[in-house]
Amino acid sequence: MTPLLQGLVTIVLGVGGCIAYFYGANLLLDKVLFPARGPKIGRNITRANMVRPWLFLFPALFVLGLYLAYPVVGSFWRSLYGRDGDSFIGLGNYxxxxxxxxxxxxxxxxxxxxxxxxxxxxxxxxxxxxxxxxxxxxxxxxxxxxxxxxxxxxxxxxxxxxxxxxxxxxxxxxxxxxxxxxxxxxxxxxxxxxxxxxxxxxxxxxxxxxxxxxxxxxxxxxxxxxxxxxxxxxxxxxxxxxxxxxxxxxxxxxxxxxxxxxxxxxxxxxxxxxxxxxxxxxxxxxxxxxxxxxxxxxxxxxxxxxxxxxxxxxxxxxxxxxxxxx
Amino acid sequence: MQVAGQKSRLAWAVHLSVAALVVLWIIPTVGLLISSFRDRDQISASGWWQSPLAVEQTYRTRADAGAERQEGGLYVIEGNVFAGEENADAFAAARGTVTGFGITGRAPAAFAPGSEAELRGGGTLTVAQDGAFRAAASDSFGRRGPTIYFEAETPPRFTLENYSRVLGADQMNLAFINTLTVTVPATVIPILIAAFAAYALAWMEFPGRGLLIAAVVGLLVVPLQLALVPLLSLHFKVGVGQSFLGIWMAHTGFGLPLAVYLLRNYMAGLPRDIIESARVDGATDFQIFTRIVLPLSFPALASFAIFQFLWVWNDLLVAKVFLPSTDEAKVMTVKIADDLLGSRGGDWGILAAAAFISIAVPLLVFFTLQRYLVRGLLAGSVK
CATH class of the missing domain: 1.10.3720.10 (MetI-like)
Incomplete structure (x- = not known):
C-alpha cells in the first residue's frame, strides 16, 4: 500500500473512529447506562451529566497524557540511565x-x-x-x-x-x-x-x-x-x-x-x-x-x-x- | 503652515521607512526565486541581482585538427570558437563576442581579443572579437588540435532545468508526496478530538475544569525535545516503529494543546443565550455541540487547521525522529537539510529550486487564507 493511500485510509479510519466513539459513547450513556426514563429518571439524568464531560474529554486527555505529560517523566527517567538504557548512573549524564x-x-x-x-x-x-x-x-x-x-x-x-x-x-x-x-x-x-x-x-x-x-x-x-x-x-x-x-x-x-x-x-x-x-x-x-x-x-x-x-x-x-x- | 509642513515630512518619513522595511524583508526570498530559474553556470558567474544582464562566462573548445592545412612553411588551423559543438547550448546561433582568450584553464582570459598568444607546444594562437581564430605552427598539430579557452558575453538564460532536475533525478517529487501524506491526516484528526474537549472545557460544569485548562496551558509550552526519546521507544515497543502511522500520532499529540486552547477560547466567547435556550428546549450537550457550537466555531477551526498544516508541512524535527531515514520516506525538509545540502552543497540552482518547491504550498495557503491565520493568532495570544 502506498503511503498516500495509507494516508487516505488513516483519515477515513481516524475521523470515522472519532465520530463513532463520540456518537456511540453518548448513545450508550443515554440509552443503556442511565436511560432518561423509568422510576430513577431524575437520578439517571444527573449521573449522565456527570459522566458526559469526561466522555468528551477522554480522547484528548489520553493523547495529551501519552504524548506530552508522560514524556516529561519518561525523559527524566531515561536521562538517569546510561547509553545502553540498562545501567543506572544517576546524574552521570548531567x-x-x-x-x-x-x-x-x-x-x-x-x-x-x-x-x-x-x-x-x-x-x-x-x-x-x-x-x-x-x-x-x-x-x-x-x-x-x-x-x-x-x-x-x-x-x-x-x-x-x-x-x-x-x-x-x-x-x-x-x-x-x-x-x-x-x-x-x-x-x-x-x-x-x-x-x-x-x-x-x-x-x-x-x-x-x-x-x-x-x-x-x-x-x-x-x-x-x-x-x-x-x-x-x-x-x-x-x-x-x-x-x-x-x-x-x-x-x-x-x-x-x-x-x-x-x-x-x-x-x-x-x-x-x-x-x-x-x-x-x-x-x-x-x-x-x-x-x-x-x-x-x-x-x-x-x-x-x-x-x-x-x-x-x-x-x-x-x-x-x-x-x-x- | 509650519505644522502642516512638518506633518507631511513625517508622512514621507513613514512611507520611506516602511518601504525600506518591506524591501529588506522581501529581498532574500526574491533572490531565491530568481536564482531558481537561472542557468546553473550563470548562477555562479554573476549575482542574481545582475540576472537580466549578459554574463561573462568562460568556455573551452578544441581546434579541429582535420581542418589543418599548410600555408607557406606553416601548418595552420582556422575556424570560429563559437562553432564548436561543446558550446552549442550557449551559442545556438554560433555567434558571440569574445572578451578574452587563453591557452590554460587557469587563465582562460589572459589575452585580449586580437592579440597573439604563444602555444605551449610551439606556435601561436590568435582569437578575434567575433570568435574567428587562427593557430599556426611550424610542425603539424597532429591528430588533436590545441585547446582554446575563451571568455564571452553570454545572454541571460532562464530555464526550468533546475526544477526538472530536482523533481526528477533528486526525487523531490516523492518527497513532496510524502510531505502531503504526513500533513493531511495530521491536520484533520486533532481537530475533531480537540473540538469535543474544547466544548467540555468551555460549556460543561464539572469538578477540576479550571485545573484541566491550566494543564493545557502548561502543556502548550512543553519543549518538543522532551517527547522524542520516550515516544520513539514507546512506538517501537507497540510495533509502530518509525512509520507514517507513528508520525501522524506524534503530530496529533503535539498539536492538541494549541487546538484545545484556541477552540476553548473561541467557544467560551460564544453568546451564552443561544446555548442556554437550546438547553431549555431540551437539547442534549451532544446536540448542542454538533448543531450549534461546531458550526459557529468554524473560523476557529479554520485557523487551527491552517496553523497545524503550516507547522506539520514545515517541520523537520518530528520527521527526522519519527519517520524512517530511508529515501522512500523522506519529507521535503529532511530531503533538503540532509540530502541536498550535503551532496549538492555547491549546486545553488538545485538548492533554490528545491527550496521553492517546498515553500510554494505554504505560501499559497498563507496568501489565500491569511485572514483566518491572523484571527487564530489573535485568539491565541490576546485576551
Missing part, C-alpha cells in the same frame, strides 16, 4: 554534560538567542505595526513582512544561504562588501562569535511578522480618546507612541515576547542546516539532536535541561491563564 565544552558553548549561545531574538523581533514588530497603521498600502506591507511566517525554518535557512554565501557572485553580503572595496569574500558563518548573530537574523526575519500582526491589533484596540487627549495637550508623535500607546499595550508585548522565547528554545532547524553546530554556533536543541540516535541518555538529559529553562515561564503562563479565568 555531570558529563557540564564537563563538556560544547555544552557550555550551547548554553551561552542559547542565552544569547533568548535575549536577542525575542527582543529584536518584538521591537521590529512594534515599529512595523505602528508605521503601517493607517498607511494606505499598509496591508500589503504587512502581508510581505508577515510572509516568512509561512516558510519552514529549513526553507528560510536556504533563502539566507543565498544572502550569506561565501562568494561575491552569489551572496548579497559579500557582493556589498566587494562593492565597498573589500578584497576577498568572507564566510560569515565562520566569523567567530558574530556568526551566532547572523543565524539569529534568520529567526528574527521569520518572527517579526508574528509580533507585528498581534501588536498591530493591540494598537488598534487602544481607545481613541487617550491619543486625542495627548494631541490636544501638544504631545509629538514620538511622545504619543512611547508614552501613550506602548504602556497601554504592555500586556500584549509581554505575551508576544514570551511566545517567541518559547519558540527560540525549540528551533534547531536553523543551526542544523546553516552550520551543523560548527564554528561555535551550537545551541541546546541542535546539541540534543547531535546525541539523538547515538546516546539516548545524553539526549534526554539535554532535553530536560531545556525543560528546566522553560519551567519558570511556564509556571508564570499558567498563573496568568488562571487569573484570566476568574
Amino acid at each position: 555531570q558529563a554534560l557540564f564537563a563538556d565544552e560544547t555544552f557550555r558553548t550551547a548554553v551561552v549561545n542559547n542565552l544569547l538567542w533568548v535575549l536577542v531574538v525575542p527582543a529584536a523581533a518584538t521591537f521590529f514588530g512594534l515599529i512595523a505595526a505602528q508605521l503601517t497603521d493607517r498607511l494606505s498600502w499598509g496591508n500589503i506591507a504587512k502581508s510581505i513582512i508577515f510572509m516568512p511566517m509561512a516558510i519552514s525554518f529549513v526553507g528560510a535557512s536556504l533563502i539566507w544561504k543565498f544572502v550569506y554565501a561565501n562568494d561575491a557572485d552569489i551572496g548579497l553580503i559579500n557582493a556589498i562588501r566587494t562593492g565597498l572595496g573589500a578584497d576577498e569574500a568572507v564566510d560569515v558563518m565562520q566569523v567567530p562569535f558574530w556568526n551566532n548573530f547572523f543565524l539569529m537574523v534568520i529567526l528574527i526575519w521569520i518572527q517579526t511578522g508574528f509580533a507585528m500582526v498581534i501588536l498591530s491589533a493591540a494598537l488598534r484596540g487602544i481607545p481613541e480618546e487617550t491619543v486625542e487627549a495627548a494631541i490636544i495637550d501638544g504631545a509629538n508623535p514620538f511622545q504619543i507612541f512611547f508614552r501613550i500607546k506602548v504602556p497601554q499595550i504592555m500586556g500584549t508585548i509581554v505575551v508576544v515576547w514570551t511566545t517567541i522565547t518559547f519558540l527560540v528554545l525549540k528551533v534547531f532547524d536553523i543551526v542544523y542546516t546553516m552550520t551543523g553546530g560548527n564554528f561555535g554556533t551550537q545551541i541546546l536543541p541542535s546539541y540534543m539532536m547531535s546525541y539523538m540516535f547515538r546516546d539516548d541518555g545524553r539526549a534526554t538529559a539535554v532535553a530536560f535541561v531545556i525543560m528546566l529553562i522553560v519551567l519558570p515561564v511556564m509556571v508564570w503562563n499558567i498563573l496568568q491563564a488562571r487569573k484570566e479565568l476568574r
